[in-house]
Amino acid sequence: MKRLGLIDSEGHGHFAGMSEDDVLARIDTLIHEGLLSIERSRDGLPLLSYTESGLAVAKGYVVERWLAEVRAAVGKDEAVKFPFLMEVNPQRNHETVELLIEQVSAEATPEWLPMLRLWRTSETKRLRGRLGVVIARLEC
Numbered sequence: 001m002k003r004l005g006l007i008d009s010e011g012h013g014h015f016a017g018m019s020e021d022d023v024l025a026r027i028d029t030l031i032h033e034g035l036l037s038i039e040r041s042r043d044g045l046p047l048l049s050y051t052e053s054g055l056a057v058a059k060g061y062v063v064e065r066w067l068a069e070v071r072a073a074v075g076k077d078e079a080v081k082f083p084f085l086m087e088v089n090p091q092r093n094h095e096t097v098e099l100l101i102e103q104v105s106a107e108a109t110p111e112w113l114p115m116l117r118l119w120r121t122s123e124t125k126r127l128r129g130r131l132g133v134v135i136a137r138l139e140c
Helices: 020-032 052-073 094-107 110-121 125-139
Strands: 036-040 046-050
Touching: 020 036, 046 052, 052 094, 052 110, 094 125, 110 125
Parallel strands: none
Antiparallel strands: 036 046
């Protein structure tokens, strides 16, 4: 948890003040709603996992949070260390970053260009290409 920076994540400790029964009831509800499932590890231990629909919901929450940070960086002169950059979060989910870029593309205006250019320099080749498309559209 410490090595990946998860202790500082927004959700860490969310249920700390709840009883075990209340936490288990919430988990049961999420399983019933089809957002979580229980799988077995190779050792036979139960593992709580997202379902496909649960993962889509979780990615949506992450994209909303990241998009708020991107919006806040528009117009700032200095480079921002976004939590979704490869150098900051090498374990990030590329599909989630692609969803973020889609959202950025839908609302970005030319005033976003300096921030987008800086972001692009910190990305993988594939994501640099996606950001390049957004930047090219805004430069026209």
